[in-house]
Amino acid sequence: MTIRLSNRDARRIFLAKQGLSAAPHRALGKDGLLRLIHDIGFVQVDSISTVARAHHQILFSRNQTYRREHLSELLEEDGDLFEHWTHDASIIPSAFFVYWKHRFKWESETLRERWRRWRGEGFDASCDETYERIASGGAVMARELKEDHHESGGWWNWHPSKTALEVLWRQGRLAIARRVNFQKVYDLTERVIPAHHYEGDVSHPEFIDWACRSALGRLGFATHGEIAAFWDLASPEEAKAWVAEHRDELCEILVEPANGGKPRPSYAFTGFPDNLGDVPDPPARIRVLSPFDPLLRDRNRTERLFGFFYRIEVFVPEAKREYGYYVFPLLEGDRLIGRIDMKADRKRGSLEVRRLWLEEGIKPSSGRIDKVMAELDRIARFAGVGGVNLLEGWNAGLA
Numbered sequence: 001m002t003i004r005l006s007n008r009d010a011r012r013i014f015l016a017k018q019g020l021s022a023a024p025h026r027a028l029g030k031d032g033l034l035r036l037i038h039d040i041g042f043v044q045v046d047s048i049s050t051v052a053r054a055h056h057q058i059l060f061s062r063n064q065t066y067r068r069e070h071l072s073e074l075l076e077e078d079g080d081l082f083e084h085w086t087h088d089a090s091i092i093p094s095a096f097f098v099y100w101k102h103r104f105k106w107e108s109e110t111l112r113e114r115w116r117r118w119r120g121e122g123f124d125a126s127c128d129e130t131y132e133r134i135a136s137g138g139a140v141m142a143r144e145l146k147e148d149h150h151e152s153g154g155w156w157n158w159h160p161s162k163t164a165l166e167v168l169w170r171q172g173r174l175a176i177a178r179r180v181n182f183q184k185v186y187d188l189t190e191r192v193i194p195a196h197h198y199e200g201d202v203s204h205p206e207f208i209d210w211a212c213r214s215a216l217g218r219l220g221f222a223t224h225g226e227i228a229a230f231w232d233l234a235s236p237e238e239a240k241a242w243v244a245e246h247r248d249e250l251c252e253i254l255v256e257p258a259n260g261g262k263p264r265p266s267y268a269f270t271g272f273p274d275n276l277g278d279v280p281d282p283p284a285r286i287r288v289l290s291p292f293d294p295l296l297r298d299r300n301r302t303e304r305l306f307g308f309f310y311r312i313e314v315f316v317p318e319a320k321r322e323y324g325y326y327v328f329p330l331l332e333g334d335r336l337i338g339r340i341d342m343k344a345d346r347k348r349g350s351l352e353v354r355r356l357w358l359e360e361g362i363k364p365s366s367g368r369i370d371k372v373m374a375e376l377d378r379i380a381r382f383a384g385v386g387g388v389n390l391l392e393g394w395n396a397g398l399a
Contacts, residue, residue, distance in 0.1 A: 003272065004263065005221065007256040011305050011334045012279050013220040018295050019062045020331065021282040028063045030070040034080055034093070036062060041218045041230070042090040044292040045083060047182060048314070050326045051344045051351070051383050055091055057290040060382050061331075076178040079194040083176040083184075084169075087232040087297065094197040102207045103233060104172030111170050123164075130164040131173060139177050139187035208234050212242040220276065221253055221268040229298060243267055258307030282334050286371040288379055289329045296329065308336035308359065323357065330358075332371070337362045342376075344383040351380040351388045357397035364398040 005013075015021050019040050028036070036059070037043055046054035059066045074081045075091065082094050085103065092100070134140055142162030165186050168174040175192035178185045190198055202210070215230035216222055222230075228239035243250065251270050254263035269275060289295065291312045296302050303309050310329055313321040324341040331337070338358040345352045353376065358364055376388045 003251060003253040003268075005253050005255045005273070007258050007305065008334065009273070009279075010221070010255050012281065013273070013276060014305060015282045015295070015334055016276075016279050017218055017220045020287075020295065021280045022062070024062065024064050024283055024285070024287070026063065026065070028065045028067075028070075030067075030073060032063075033059065033066065033070050034074055037081065037091065038093045038095070039218070040294055041214070042086050042092045042294070044086075044294070044297075045089045045091060046292050048326060051328075051342065051379060053182070054290045054292040056382075057288075058293050061287050061289055061293065064378055064382070072178075079192065079197070082193060084172075085232075087229070088292075094193060097193055097197045098200050098202055099207050099210055099233070101172065101201060102204065104170075107170045107172070111167060127164045127167055131168055134174065134186060135188060139185050139191075141180065141183050141185050143183070208238050208242060212239050216267065216269065221255060221266045221272065223264070223266050226266075226298060226301060255305075257304045264304060282331075284333050286330055286332045286337070286368070286375045288340065288375055289331055291326065291328065293329070295331075302336070306336045310336075310339070324354065330372070332368070335362075337368075340372075342379075344380075344385050345389075346385060348389070349386040351376060351383060351385050353388060353390050353394045355394055355397050364395075 012021070019036055043055045043058050048054070051057065052060070055071070056066075056068055059071070071081075071091075075083070080094050081091050082097060083089060083091055084100055086092070130145060133145065142165055145162075145165070162184075165174065165184075169176065169184075169186060172189055174186045175189040176184045177187040177192050211231050211233040212227050215227045215234075219226060219230060224239040224243045225236050227243070228234050228236045234242070249270055250267045251272055253266050253268050253272065255266050256263050273279075291310075296310060299310060308329070313323060313327065314325060318325075323339060326343075327339045327341045329336055329339050336359070338356065340356050341354040343352050343354070344350075356372065358368075362368075373388070380386070380388050
């Protein structure tokens, strides 16, 4: 029997799976942080720091007791997390490292050949030289290798970037040991990943089963395309074959979209939704999300479930931007209600709010604006600035 899932229940399930339904003020701690990242699956890393770097803001939006030093310890000291690729550069539990070995194999077979054609003769030798330099001399940053090769006339001179480091990292031969001012420090993978995570292998069928099963578990319900896209490890064809092979474990559901259109056929594990337990209502407070939040990872899914069209406009020419360079979505309860353009001005010591927009049908009531201001106060403290500065015209988008 096909289960019909209301749009509201779909939103609540997805928010809970994405860690956005727990009380944001409960004490988290380092162990709780590791569990949170494990349950979400990954946290995207991005260099833009308009207010705070994406990974910090993603975690803070789920729990305001989040501490940056706990993330650093888990990554750089304990080895419980590592950085690598999902759909983009991300922080991932090291317990999943064994499955990433299959990605490394794929990267070794495809990526290096593409970059060899791009960079031409001498690229393989330069990769090998770079690896040996780190094996014998220890961890390095890209700029240090550039300095080492500056007078050689070799590969680093004609291509003074971190191409070799990037290829070796994508192949799993190097890992990111730590960051210094957000610059990656690379070392041999076996010196970064703890032995109990580094050792061991799984077969390709086991890898595909984990990639699909763990993705569906974190999505709650999904099409085979959404299953494949979650980790970007299995292909859509592999995910489709996995669904067909495991139909006895799955049930079909129809998910109502936000716009009241045709329900979308999807899959969930048998027992859905009872196997989810009691799905809590998300906090009623308003929260600012990072543009790279996992809730927004699949923009099309977000639009279907929340009726919220969102595209980051960093790469859009300024004259063509609808909103702004780096605009943050606003979540209130189980709805995405608007967006805000703001920046932490550390010279002035304030959170500069340029513009606030609310979605059609969302009223700028005094209570709602009070909730926005309460969240801005929390964000200002998290960003390390003294307070909130509402710039002239900040509320023009509410008219």
